[in-house]
Amino acid sequence: MSKRTADEDTVTGPLKGGDRPDAMDVDDKPNDMGDFEDEFEDEFESEDEVLEAGVDGRPDAEREADEAAMEVDGASGPATFIVGRTKLDPGQTLAPDPTTYRMLHNLSTPWPCLSFDIVRDSLGDNRSVYPATMYTVAGTQADSKKASDNALMVMKFSGLSKMDGEDGEDSEDDDDDDEDADPILESKSIPLNSSANRIRAHQSRSSQDPSRLPTTITATMTESSAVVIHDITPHLASFDTPGTLITAQQNKPLSTVRSHKSEGYALDWSPLHPAGKLLTGDNDGLIYLTTRSDGGGFVNDTRPFQGHTSSVEEIQWSPSEASVFASASSDGTIRVWDVRSKSRKAALTMQVSNTDVNVMSWSKQTTHLLASGADDGVWAVWDLRQWKPSSSSTPDKPTPIASFDYHKEQITSVEWHPNDDSIVAVAAGDNTVTLWDLAVELDDEESKDTAGVQDVPPQLLFVHYQKLAKELHWHPQIPGALVATGEEFSVFRTISV
Numbered sequence: 001m002s003k004r005t006a007d008e009d010t011v012t013g014p015l016k017g018g019d020r021p022d023a024m025d026v027d028d029k030p031n032d033m034g035d036f037e038d039e040f041e042d043e044f045e046s047e048d049e050v051l052e053a054g055v056d057g058r059p060d061a062e063r064e065a066d067e068a069a070m071e072v073d074g075a076s077g078p079a080t081f082i083v084g085r086t087k088l089d090p091g092q093t094l095a096p097d098p099t100t101y102r103m104l105h106n107l108s109t110p111w112p113c114l115s116f117d118i119v120r121d122s123l124g125d126n127r128s129v130y131p132a133t134m135y136t137v138a139g140t141q142a143d144s145k146k147a148s149d150n151a152l153m154v155m156k157f158s159g160l161s162k163m164d165g166e167d168g169e170d171s172e173d174d175d176d177d178d179e180d181a182d183p184i185l186e187s188k189s190i191p192l193n194s195s196a197n198r199i200r201a202h203q204s205r206s207s208q209d210p211s212r213l214p215t216t217i218t219a220t221m222t223e224s225s226a227v228v229i230h231d232i233t234p235h236l237a238s239f240d241t242p243g244t245l246i247t248a249q250q251n252k253p254l255s256t257v258r259s260h261k262s263e264g265y266a267l268d269w270s271p272l273h274p275a276g277k278l279l280t281g282d283n284d285g286l287i288y289l290t291t292r293s294d295g296g297g298f299v300n301d302t303r304p305f306q307g308h309t310s311s312v313e314e315i316q317w318s319p320s321e322a323s324v325f326a327s328a329s330s331d332g333t334i335r336v337w338d339v340r341s342k343s344r345k346a347a348l349t350m351q352v353s354n355t356d357v358n359v360m361s362w363s364k365q366t367t368h369l370l371a372s373g374a375d376d377g378v379w380a381v382w383d384l385r386q387w388k389p390s391s392s393s394t395p396d397k398p399t400p401i402a403s404f405d406y407h408k409e410q411i412t413s414v415e416w417h418p419n420d421d422s423i424v425a426v427a428a429g430d431n432t433v434t435l436w437d438l439a440v441e442l443d444d445e446e447s448k449d450t451a452g453v454q455d456v457p458p459q460l461l462f463v464h465y466q467k468l469a470k471e472l473h474w475h476p477q478i479p480g481a482l483v484a485t486g487e488e489f490s491v492f493r494t495i496s497v
Contacts, residue, residue: 082456082463094465102493103132103162103481107185109153113138113485117201118473119216119236125477131183132160132478135236138485139196139220150196151189152220154235159183160491188235190251194222201232202269202276213237217254217292219278221267227257227280227290229298255298259288266315272322279325281312287327289339305337307346314360320367328372330356333395336387348387351395352380361414365421373411379404379426381438402438404457413471413484423461423497425482427469433484435462435496461496 088094096104116138123133134157142149160183198221203214216233231254238244257280266281276292285308289301310331318324323339327346332353335346355375363369373379380400390396409429417423422439440459464484472484480497484490 096465098163100462100495101163102495103130103160104490104492105157105160105183106488106490107157107183108488109138109140109187111140111142111149112468112487113153113196113489114141115139115196115198115471116473116483116485116489117199117218118475118483119201119232120203120214120476122213123477127478130160130162131158132481133158134160134475134478134481134483134491135239136483137199137201137218137232139192139199139222141195147195148191148193150192150194152192152196152199152218152230152232154188154190154232156186156236156239157183157491158186186239188238188246190230190232190235192220192222192228194224194226197221197223197263197265198267200267200269202278204274204276217276219267219269219280221264221280223263225258225260225263225282227260227267227278228253229255229257229278229290254296255290257288257290257298257300259300259302259304260284260286264312266312266327268315268317268325270317270322270325271319272317277317279315279317281308281315281327283311285310285312285329285331287312287315287337303344305344305346307335307349308333310356313356313358316360316362316370318367319362319364326360326362326370328357328360330358330375332357332374334360334370334372334382336384348389349395350382350387351397352382352400353378356410358411359414361416361424363416363421364418365416369416369421371414371416371424373414373426373428375410377405377407377409377411377428377430379407379411379414379424381424402459404436404459406434406455406457406460407432412469415472415474417497418474418476419479420497425472425474427466427472427484427486429469431465431467431469431486433464433466433469433472433482433490434460435464435494437461462494464490464492464494466490 098104116136119135119137121135136155136157138153138155140150140153199218201216201218203216205214206212213233215231216236218230218232220228222228234250235246238246260280260282262283264280264282268279270277275294278290279287280290281287285306287305291299293299308327308329308331310329312327312329314328316326324336325339326334326336328334332351332355334350334352334357336348337346341347352372353374353376357372357374359373361371368384370382370384371379372382380403382398383401387398407426407428407430411426411428413427415425422437424436424438425433426436427433436459438459466484466486468486469484470486472482475481475483481491481493
């Protein structure tokens with residue numbers, strides 16, 4: 001089972017072999033412009049409005065209704081409402097608490113996007129200025145009857161303002177500069193003619209002229225089994241150069257990898273090969289290597305890496321060893337490989353789950369730590385120094401250094417914070433994105449009950465509601481900022497990180 005399947009009763013995302021989602025209600029304009037939705041735009045009414053208030057400044061009936069909505073009947077009395085676990089009554093909806101976010105924006109695209117990636121920009125690192133700007137690339141999942149509508153979308157998000165009153169700043173200048181800025185979504189579309197299962201971006205700089213903007217290329221695994229590689233450098237540049245037109249030639253792929261005989265979802269560029277070294281894995285359990293030469297051409301190695309007995313769901317290159325990568329599979333194993341191996345066999349094979357292993361993330365700060373997420377809702381952290389080769393034909397079953405069974409649906413995405421090796425973000429099929437702090441430790445007595453809520457790990461920092469959450473990424477240049485995709489995109493930063 002792939003992590004990309006969804007409940008048939010509520011599907012708005014993609015299915016491997018079934019109906020595709022309906023189009024969202026957006027204007028059909030050139031370049032597939034999306035719409036930003038600010039949930040809090042009309043939240044506050046006129047200051048002259050007078051309400052009959054109770055003890056907390058709200059009408060008694062309103063307060064009592066809210067209190068009732070946040071409780072559910074348990075065996076021994078009311079229980080705390082837990083997002084992603086407690087079922088809503090008919091007619092009930094969830095709304096975020098704006099005081100817990102530094103930034104929160106939702107936006108829609110013409111069709112849902114199963115996968116996306118964040119593109120590094122030249123606006124600087126560790127920036128905290130609002131309104132924020134970021135660049136992304138995503139692949140759409142159109143209805144199967146409208147496959148020709150599918151596209152690779154290159155997008156610029158700008159005007160991403162912080163929350164009203166965030167950090168207690170309410171000066172007139174602050175209001176003028178930040179709070180009144182309108183969020184803007186600009187996009188350029190490249191036709192794909194097939195649904196995009198996974199997309200990743202890679203950047204390389206010219207060694208002859210380091211001052212030039214980097215070349216940005218993308219690899220997209222499609223439902224048709226082909227992997228298409230595009231140069232989106234002109235598309236990104238066009239956002240900041242008014243009047244720029246993208247030609248049909250610039251929309252054509254640089255290369256198409258046709259090694260796979262079945263579709264796949266696993267794909268990753270090496271961070272240690274500037275020109276570009278790409279791994280792709282398919283539902284037949286095969287992994288292929290594609291290398292970009294210094295001249296710009298692409299060489300496909302026809303000898304696959306073999307060993308998985310089921311679909312390859314995730315691939316991650318090592319952030320510190322140029323020839324090493326890890327793969328996760330629906331056979332329940334994680335395997336570690338060396339691309340220099342002539343046998344094309346894994347160096348290590350570990351049975352980490354009794355269900356599909358859907359996703360992985362390799363820590364860039366502490367490179368012996370690997371996080372994984374499985375179909376049973378469990379995500380875990382592994383110390384690769386404890387993994388040893390075995391002569392047995394049966395894979396070893398290592399012990400994780402941390403394991404969390406909080407989510408009750410499949411894990412669909414996991415990613416380490418780019419600058420903090422104790423912070424992890426997780427997305428799951430229970431419509432949530434959760435933030436975790438692995439540095440939190442409580443004694444045995446404290447861990448029995450966290451803030452009066454049983455069965456909630458003390459390491460859980462934050463729960464963000466994201467319908468049909470599929471994939472998430474930290475922004476590498478805006479500390480604490482996250483982008484997640486599901487039924488729509490969510491761009492946010494919490495007060496927790």
